[in-house]
Amino acid sequence: MRKPVIAANWKMYKTPAQAQEFLQAFLPLVANHKRDEILLFPSYVDLSVAIAATKGSNVSVGAQNMHYAEEGAYTGEISPSMIKALGATHVLLGHSERREYFGETDEIINKKLHAALHHGLTPVLCMGETLEERDAGKTEEVLLRHCQEALKGVVPHAAESFIIAYEPIWAIGTGKTATPEIAGLAHFHIRTQVAHLLGRQTADRIRILYGGSVKPENACALLNQPEVDGALVGGASLDPQSFAKIVKY
Ligand code: PEP
DSSP states (O other), X not given: OOOOEEEEEOTTOOOHHHHHHHHHHHHHHHTTOOSSEEEEEOOGGGHHHHHHHHTTSSEEEEESOOOSXXXXXXXXXXXXXXXXXXXXXXXXXXXXXXXXXXXXXXXXXHHHHHHHHHTTOEEEEXXXXXXXXXXXXXXXXXXXXXXXXXXXXXXXXXXTTOEEEEOOGGGTTSSOOOOHHHHHHHHHHHHHHHHHHHOHHHHHHSEEXXXXXXXXXXXXXXHTSTTOOEEEESGGGSSHHHHHHHHTO
């Protein structure tokens, strides 16, 4: 049995005061919730506030990105040790917005993945196709490439704690959601590919989340797909009531 994960990606929203306000409202709403793992990915500047506020709760906190180097002359970047030192447990890697606006390639993401594992941070590896790729019938090929490139050099036992997020780019922030069937099939392709690369046991343990315009109204249908092990939620995670409804789908 894979424990579902419901994760919030706040992107570049919320000041520390707003993060604090969110958590004051949100934590009591999910205080007794045990069925799912709850993750929060606030911006770097909100990490300390979020980690302090969630201490001892059922909510874990991760960073939305990090550099792969241990330290160095990389102005504006944050290292795995810095994130770890704050008390973060997870890190989001390869989000399509990082790939599209900040030139992240599968090769860079692979380096970050290794750095995250080395530092004991659980990676949430994002992948997904564009609308053009889907329309051209290339979804499976794209997911296969993302898996092969991002997972290069990863050993099966290290990968079991991984989380993968399938995020079709055409569904992110657009209000268009993949149907449960589209999501289920994509997740099946990803798991098959992971089994091919890292073995069946690892593939059966990895949680694969769906992301792309998940809202309280569509969460249940998506999350009831057997291959869908949770959700990565952007816009609808910014409001405590809305995110709590998704957690309790
Ligand atoms: C995301 O940013 O990972 C995401 C899925 O966003 P949204 O839910 O707003 O589509």
